[in-house]
Amino acid sequence: MPLKRKIYTIVTRFAIYLFNKHLYSINTISGTVLMSSGDVLQQNIELYRGISDKFxxxxxxxxxxxGTILGTLQHFFYCQLDKQYPGKEMRIIARKIILDQVLCTPVNIFIFIYGLGLLENNTWTEINKELKEKFTTIFLVDCGVFIPTQYINFKFVDPNYRLIFINAVSIIYDTFLSYMKYSHNKIQTTDQQEQT
Structure with a gap:
């Protein structure tokens, strides 16, 4: 057997072993790493645009x-969704997408806004205000990104790889979340100051 083929076989078997034996850990860690990566990307954009002066x-x-909390919750959500609705028929995929957008997405947005607000020691009033200001925009962007992504996911991706696929796609979305949380208001304030 050629060396390339042997390496490919070893790597493939190892990946299958990891996903079969350690799916929870992979899903949680990937959620953590990719959400953090989205913030790192956004902070680099902020530094480049002069919105902030340090990392x-x-x-x-x-x-x-x-990201760790969301990765954990999504792991269990998608495992349960696949158990409840096995198959790849269009009506099942549509049901999964609707449940994902109606149940999972709002919960994720709440956890993102409230989780970061609490970690930043913001008051409930401040957190509620932020949620009210940003929920609709975040939800609509989520629908635009994840409805087509979830169709591909539920139609073509093996259930063991669902969350890792979503997490890989969500690096851009995670950058957007970091923008909404930290940069959106700064940019609006700067624009308003420049106009006066």
């Missing part, structure tokens, strides 16, 4: 905590 590792740490 905030504490902020990235808080986002990674929320």
């Amino acid at each position: 905030d590792w504490t902020r990235t740490g808080r986002i990674s905590i929320v």
Whole structure:
């Protein structure tokens, strides 16, 4: 057997072993790493645009905590969704997408806003205000990104790889979440100051 083929076989078997034996850990860790990566990307954009003057590792740490919570919840949500609705027929895929958008997405947004608000020691009034201001925009962007992504996911991706697939796609979405949380208001304030 050629060396390339042998390496490919070993790597493939190892990946299958990891996903079969350690799916929870992989899903949780990937949620943490990718949400943190989204924040790192957003902070680099902020530095480049002059919105901030230094990198905030504490902020990235808080986002990674929320990413761990979301990765854990999503792991259980998608496992349960696949048990409840096995199959790849269009009506089953549509049901899964609707449940994902109606149940999982709002919960994720609440955890993101409230989790970071609590980690930042914000008051309930401040957190509620932020949720009210940002929920609709975040929800609509989520629908635009994840409805087509989830169709591909539920139609073509093996259930063991669902969350890792979603997490890989969500790096851009996670960057957007970091933007909504930390940069959106700064940019609006700067624009308003420039107009006066």
